[in-house]
Amino acid sequence: MSGACFRPGYFWVFAVAATLLIWAPARAQLLLPGAIQSSPPAGNPAGAPAKARPVVLKPPPESTITGLELARDGADGTIAFGGAPGMGLEITHLSLAGEAISHPGEQCRVDVVSDTPIQTVFTGRPDGVSRYEVNIEACPFSFDVLDGAVMISRAPPSCDFSAADCRAAMAGFWGPPGKSFGPDQIKQLERERGLAESSMRAEFRALLANAGKDKAAIKKIAGEQAGFSSERDVTCRNYTGEDVHGFCALRVTQARALALQTALEKNSNPRPGKTKTMAKKAASKQGQPTDYNPSPQTPPPVPVPQ
Numbered sequence: 001m002s003g004a005c006f007r008p009g010y011f012w013v014f015a016v017a018a019t020l021l022i023w024a025p026a027r028a029q030l031l032l033p034g035a036i037q038s039s040p041p042a043g044n045p046a047g048a049p050a051k052a053r054p055v056v057l058k059p060p061p062e063s064t065i066t067g068l069e070l071a072r073d074g075a076d077g078t079i080a081f082g083g084a085p086g087m088g089l090e091i092t093h094l095s096l097a098g099e100a101i102s103h104p105g106e107q108c109r110v111d112v113v114s115d116t117p118i119q120t121v122f123t124g125r126p127d128g129v130s131r132y133e134v135n136i137e138a139c140p141f142s143f144d145v146l147d148g149a150v151m152i153s154r155a156p157p158s159c160d161f162s163a164a165d166c167r168a169a170m171a172g173f174w175g176p177p178g179k180s181f182g183p184d185q186i187k188q189l190e191r192e193r194g195l196a197e198s199s200m201r202a203e204f205r206a207l208l209a210n211a212g213k214d215k216a217a218i219k220k221i222a223g224e225q226a227g228f229s230s231e232r233d234v235t236c237r238n239y240t241g242e243d244v245h246g247f248c249a250l251r252v253t254q255a256r257a258l259a260l261q262t263a264l265e266k267n268s269n270p271r272p273g274k275t276k277t278m279a280k281k282a283a284s285k286q287g288q289p290t291d292y293n294p295s296p297q298t299p300p301p302v303p304v305p306q
Contacts, residue, residue, distance in 0.1 A: 057199060057258050059129045060147040062089055069093070070149060072169060074178030074240040074248075077109075079150070082117060089132060089145075090117035096139075096168035101160060108166035112136065128258030141170055146251040149175035151235075173248050178240025186245045193246060196253040203260035210267055228256055 062083070069080045076097040083089045094112040099105060112118070120132040123142070130145040139159030143150040150173075157171035181189070204225050211217040236248035 055199065055202075057128070057203075057254075057261050059125060059258060060145055060254075062130065062145055064148045065089075065145060065150060068148065068176065070174040071177055072097070072152075072172050072174050073238045074175055074242075076169065077174075079174055088122060089120045091120065091134065092117050094118065096159070096166075096170060098158065098166050098168035101162070101165050101167050108164065108168075110161045110164050110166045110168050112139075125262070127255070128262040129255055139168070139170060143174075144255065146255055149173065149247075149251050151252075151255070173235055173239060173252070175239070175247060175251070178242065178245070178247075181241065181245040181247065189245055189247055189250055193250050193253070196250055196257060200253055200257040200260065203257050203264060207260055207264045207267070210264055232256075 062081075065081050066083060066089070067081075069078050071077055071079075078093060078095040079091060080093040081089050082092040096110045096112070098108055098110070100108045118134060118136065120134050123131045123133055125131065127144070131142060132145070133142045134140060138161055139154070141152055141154040143152045152171050152174060154171045157169065159168050159170050160166075161168060204221070207221055208218060211221060232249055232252050235252055236242050239248040242248050
């Protein structure tokens with residue numbers, strides 16, 4: 001049988017290569033005003049691969065969404081957040097748009113009314129950004145806090161309000177009205193997109209390097225990154241005015257960079273149990289007590305010869 005064929009064991013090599021080609025920069029890196037492009041340090045020849053750790057990213061604070069009225073895809077429904085700093089988030093207004101259950105295609109609207117603000121529960125930062133859960137009986141959901149926006153997750157993505165004969169769309173990207181961005185904001189968002197793409201690629205390369213020769217880990221990382229572009233397009237394609245301002249794609253890209261950074265930190269730090277075992281082994285080799293105590297101990301006094 002003639003012709004070339006690929007061995008399954010080498011699939012991960014082509015996956016990594018394809019991903020790196022996908023994320024290769026298509027244009028020169030954008031710099032913020034006043035930024036200075038540094039020259040290679042001494043001892044590092046030009047063109048040599050950089051070994052520096054990517055810049056540490058910080059999750060957006062909850063203050064970026066409090067006091068705002070956000071809409072799904074920048075057009076449908078309204079969700080507004082309140083709450084004092086350090087006291088958690090609460091939903092002060094929630095209105096959902098959808099279609100009638102009995103007459104599909106006919107538009108409807110549901111206003112979720114409550115005597116008091118709807119409380120949320122902070123569940124940590126599993127993917128680098130703050131995540132909250134909301135326990136509404138007819139429509140429980142969770143959301144991630146982005147910069148001036150939220151990503152709402154729910155399965156199924158819609159909620160059925162039988163009393164109102166309305167099936168409301170809930171899951172998706174909620175941000176400012178898509179037509180509210182001015183020319184100066186659009187220029188700023190364009191500059192931020194260049195930095196976000198650069199940060200995401202740096203975190204991706206660092207995560208690949210951290211995987212070493214683990215073929216399964218490399219294949220998984222490369223596959224997830226290769227699929228991110230299409231997932232972002234699906235998330236943001238219906239956001240009003242996205243082709244002009246690119247706000248949704250920017251925030252989703254920043255969240256992806258934070259998720260990669262979090263994954264790198266989890267894979268780089270040894271587990272506490274493993275650290276304790278390693279410390280005991282090292283101490284036993286030196287004839288020291290094997291009780292692990294990271295705090296410094298005062299050394300015993302040295303006897304003075306008489």
